[in-house]
Amino acid sequence: MNNFLQKLQSSIYRFSYGRHGRDDFSKFLIISGLVIFLIYEIFEIHFLYPLSLALMFYSLFRILSKNHTKRYQENQVFLFYKGKFDKKFALQKRMWNERKTHRFFKCPKCKTVVRLPKGKGKIEITCPKCSNRFIKKT
Ligand SMILES: [Zn+2]
Structure with a gap:
């Protein structure tokens, strides 16, 4: 059993070696994909189903990708806009308070x-x- 777990662990390690892995942008894609999927399930808005799948598959593609440079650039663009949004949101909150x-x-x-x-x-x-x-x- 222990041997099996070690083999599994090393094969997961070998598989993930050199791949981009998770970053903020893929987390955002997965979460929005799941949220859109829930909205599709609850309200049965049919065009949301392929959109939620596309977001989740794109996130998976980014996690497994070996092109670090491109994925890093995408994440930087995402972080730039997220920062802008966060700043705007914080200002709105302050204006309200x-x-x-x-x-x-x-x-x-x-x-x-x-x-x-x-x-x-x-x-x-x-x-x-x-x-x-x-x-x-x-
Ligand atoms: Zn001025």
Whole structure:
């Protein structure tokens, strides 16, 4: 039995040697594939079935792939957009939590978000990033 487990372990090791393995992008693909599959199962939206399979197979393909450079680049692109999304989401959360005490304005020139205390009346705001001035009511 022990011998069998050792053989199994070494064959798994041999099989996975040189392959890309899991990364954040393949985890994301697997999880979205499963979520889409669940939505398909619950609501019987038929076109979601091939989509969920495609996502899961693509994830498996990436895990077993031996082209590390390409898979690494894909993961970097994924992490870049995920970072952007996380940042946006964190800002939305902060805006919601501080909605009673602060107001948030976007600079019309560079789109930087400026946070100001509420109830100060009409004021001129100087953007901390590009020094553009604009007037808003807080
Ligand atoms: Zn600005």
